[in-house]
Amino acid sequence: MCLGIPGQIVALTDPERMLALAEISGVRREVNVAPVASGPLEDLVGKWILIHVGFAMALIDEDEAAATLQALRELGEAQAELDAMAAGDAALEGGQ
Amino acid sequence: MRFAEEFRDPKAARALLAQIAGVADEIGATREAPVRIMEICGGHTHAIFRYGLDKLVHEGIEFIHGPGCPVCVLPMKRVDECIEIAEKDGVIFTTFGDAMRVPGTRGSLMQAKAAGADIRMVYSPLDALELARRNPDREVVFFGLGFETTTPSTALSIQAAAREGLANFSVFCTHITVPPPIRALLDDPHMVLDGFVGPGHVSMVIGTHPFDFIADDYGKPVVVAGFEPLDLLQSVLMVLRQIGEGRAEVENQYARVVPEHGNPVSLAAITDVYETRPSFEWRGLGEIEESGLRIRDRYRAFDAEAKFGIGYGAVAAEELAEGCACGAVMAGRAKPVECPHFGRGCTPDDPLGALMVSSEGACAAYYRYGGARAAAE
Ligand code: SF4
Numbered sequence: 001m002c003l004g005i006p007g008q009i010v011a012l013t014d015p016e017r018m019l020a021l022a023e024i025s026g027v028r029r030e031v032n033v034a035p036v037a038s039g040p041l042e043d044l045v046g047k048w049i050l051i052h053v054g055f056a057m058a059l060i061d062e063d064e065a066a067a068t069l070q071a072l073r074e075l076g077e078a079q080a081e082l083d084a085m086a087a088g089d090a091a092l093e094g095g096q
Numbered sequence: 097m098r099f100a101e102e103f104r105d106p107k108a109a110r111a112l113l114a115q116i117a118g119v120a121d122e123i124g125a126t127r128e129a130p131v132r133i134m135e136i137c138g139g140h141t142h143a144i145f146r147y148g149l150d151k152l153v154h155e156g157i158e159f160i161h162g163p164g165c166p167v168c169v170l171p172m173k174r175v176d177e178c179i180e181i182a183e184k185d186g187v188i189f190t191t192f193g194d195a196m197r198v199p200g201t202r203g204s205l206m207q208a209k210a211a212g213a214d215i216r217m218v219y220s221p222l223d224a225l226e227l228a229r230r231n232p233d234r235e236v237v238f239f240g241l242g243f244e245t246t247t248p249s250t251a252l253s254i255q256a257a258a259r260e261g262l263a264n265f266s267v268f269c270t271h272i273t274v275p276p277p278i279r280a281l282l283d284d285p286h287m288v289l290d291g292f293v294g295p296g297h298v299s300m301v302i303g304t305h306p307f308d309f310i311a312d313d314y315g316k317p318v319v320v321a322g323f324e325p326l327d328l329l330q331s332v333l334m335v336l337r338q339i340g341e342g343r344a345e346v347e348n349q350y351a352r353v354v355p356e357h358g359n360p361v362s363l364a365a366i367t368d369v370y371e372t373r374p375s376f377e378w379r380g381l382g383e384i385e386e387s388g389l390r391i392r393d394r395y396r397a398f399d400a401e402a403k404f405g406i407g408y409g410a411v412a413a414e415e416l417a418e419g420c421a422c423g424a425v426m427a428g429r430a431k432p433v434e435c436p437h438f439g440r441g442c443t444p445d446d447p448l449g450a451l452m453v454s455s456e457g458a459c460a461a462y463y464r465y466g467g468a469r470a471a472a473e
Contacts, residue, residue, distance in 0.1 A: 003139045003323065004245070004297060017256065019222075032222060034252055035361045050300075050353065053192070053242075054220025055249045057362065058300050058353050070104065071324045075146050076455070081219075084193055088219030091190065092226055 004052040005072060005081040006065035009033065009044050020044060022051060025069065025078060029085050031056050105326060109152075112329040117154040119336040125156025132158050132288060133335055134281075134428065136274060137295035138165030138456025139323050145461040147325040153332060160428035161458035163277045164295055166242045167194045168426070168450045168457040169378040174270055175200025177406050181237055181268060182213040184404060188231065190224040191239040192246075193217040197453050221253040221267070228257070228265035237400045240267040244301040247271045247389065248362030251369040254391065254398045268400035269391050271370065274298050275306050276387035277378060281427065282314045289428070291335040293328065294320035296350040301366075303358030304346050311344040322350040369395055373408065379450050380423035422449040425458055432462040439463060 007024035009031075018034040020041070033044055033056045048065040049056035060068070072078040125131040135141055141161045144150055150159045163169055175198055182189035182205070189205075196206045196217060209215040218224055224238035240250040250267050257265040274295060281287050294307055299320045307318045317338035321331035331349045338345060348354055369392060376388025390408070391399040401407050420442075421435035432438050432451070442448035444460050451459035 029219075030222065032249075032252060034365075035248060035359050037361070050297075052245050052297065053249045054222040055252065057245070057248070057297070057359065060353060064352055067104070067324060071143070075142055077142075080455075084217070084219040087193060087217040088223040091216035091218050091223055092230065 003072060003075075003077050003081075004050050004057065005078060006048060006060060006068050007031070007051050007056075008048050008065070009046065009056070011045060012041055015041050020056075022049065022056070024051065024085070025082060027082055027085060029054075104324075108326055109329060112326065112333055113152055113154075116157070116329065116333050116336060119333065119340050120154035120156045123336065123340045125154065125336075127155040130156050130158040131290045131336065131339065132160050132428070133291050133293060133332060134160040134162045134289050135293040135321075135328075136162040136164045136278065137293075137298065137323070138162075138168065138454065139297070140293055140295070140321065140328060141165070141458055141461055142456050143323045143325060143328060145465040147328075148465070149325060149328055149332075153329075157332065157336075160289060161425070161461075162292075162428075163281075163378065163381060163426050164243065164274060164298075165451075165454055165456040166246075166272060167198055167454040168422075169272070169277075169380065170195065170198050170241065170270065170450060171377040171379050172200045173377070174408070175204065176202060177408075178205060178239055178268060179203070179208040179213065180406055181400060181404050182208055182215050184235075186233070187214065187235045187237055188227060189213065189215045189237050189239065190218045190227065191215065192219075192241060194454050195239060195241055197447060198450050199447065221250050225253055225256060225262065225265060228262050229260075232264060234264060235403075236265050237404075238265070238267050240269045240271055242271060243274050243295075244298045244366075247366050247370070248301060248359070251362075251365035254369050254395050255365060257398050258395060263397065266398045266400040266403050267391065268406075269370070269389060271389040272376060272378070272387055273372075273389065274302075275309070276384050277381060278307075278310060280381065280384050280387075282310070282316070284427065286429065287427065289316060291317040291339060292319070293331050293335065294318045294346070296320060296322050296327075296354060299348075299350070299354045299358070301359050301362050303356055304348050304354065305357070307346050311346050315344045317344050318346045320346070320348045320350050320354055322353065368392075376408070380426045382423075420449050422451050422459075425451060432459040435459070 007022035424430035
């Protein structure tokens with residue numbers, strides 16, 4: 001929960017609530033982009049971000065995203081984050 | 097040493113290790129009289145063990161593993177309070193999975209869930225907000241745990257709940273801040289730290305200036321670092337160079353992600369929603385002044401402490417297992433293997449102390465990567 005994970009913003013979903021869809025290691029998940037929104041939200045589409053517990057906390061470049069993801073994989077943290085996202089989805093359905 | 101597989105750029109790693117050794121020799125660091133560098137962040141602890149950096153660097157450098165793992169410093173009483181809320185009628189208690197196995201005085205959240213409480217692991221407070229929207233007849237409580245990296249997410253979620261009038265959502269705020277325990281450690285007369293590797297992602301939110309006091313008031317170097325192995329080696333080198341040149345400054349090795357003044361949106365949300373508690377308990381370290389956050393009165397409707405009448409209760413003495421060395425390990429005075437419970441009564445599958453729970457805890461990291469290695473020495 002502390003290291004975060006890189007992703008790429010692919011679409012805006014609910015601009016009012018500052019929500020966008022991000023692709024994270026092949027998984028798509030809604031994230032809040034408020035912390036990185038300094039201009040028009042549309043400009044964020046295509047950008048790489050560092051996501052902490054569902055919030056885009058920093059804009060990064062593509063190389064940084066790749067290097068970070070590699071380090072997270074080696075630490076076993078990338079899978080842990082993806083598992084946590086799946087658990088979150090299950091929780092919404094009342095499962096787990 | 098499996099350099100080629102372990103490092104993306106083995107050549108750069110070798111060069112950094114050679115430079116580190118050079119400066120370490122210059123300043124007279126030896127195995128007997130090492131330079132002690134504390135990595136504050138649990139993510140760094142994990143990476144140091146994963147890549148065996150503690151063994152690769154010059155023998156005159158000793159890593160001391162700091163208190164920067166929020167799961168590891170979660171007080172037992174707080175776990176009890178979570179369970180008390182979770183057991184109330186109509187409550188859906190949501191938490192990051194990391195907190196599920198931390199033992200309280202009457203067991204963990206995992207055990208409370210098995211006993212029937214509606215406790216759900218979520219990835220984000222956004223999931224908890226959504227649960228509150230979908231279940232208007234239930235009280236959804238989110239366990240707000242973590243340092244400055246996760247604090248903005250709960251602050252922004254509380255602001256969102258307030259805007260939407262989501263009356264069945266509240267946060268049980270257990271956010272803590274990184275600088276106060278570092279000050280406490282530096283004030284400890286038994287502590288001999290020579291420099292710090294500062295937390296990258298915390299600094300991404302708060303910037304580098306909150307660490308100025310370490311350099312200005314205590315004369316110790318700080319280098320804010322990324323968590324790739326090369327980042328860490330580079331940062332260790334920067335700390336050593338400061339020591340060698342008699343400097344004490346806050347340097348930013350991770351400038352590609354960490355802005356000097358942090359993230360303005362996140363900082364504004366934190367200030368709007370939270371205020372500092374007079375003191376908060378850190379497991380193993382005791383009460384530390386102004387180290388915790390609570391929800392301001394203006395957001396009282398979203399404060400689980402107010403909603404359920406469960407305040408932050410400090411305990412005089414923790415009911416820790418006898419001989420448990422968690423506190424000494426966290427202060428850098430003992431190695432995990434020196435704890436009588438290490439690997440016996442206390443393992444990652446069945447943790448006795450919190451340092452064994454998370455992959456960022458020093459004991460879990462030792463167990464996973466270093467236990468056998470340390471025992472063989
Ligand atoms: S081995 Fe367990 S009880 Fe001992 S210091 Fe580590 S976490 Fe605490």
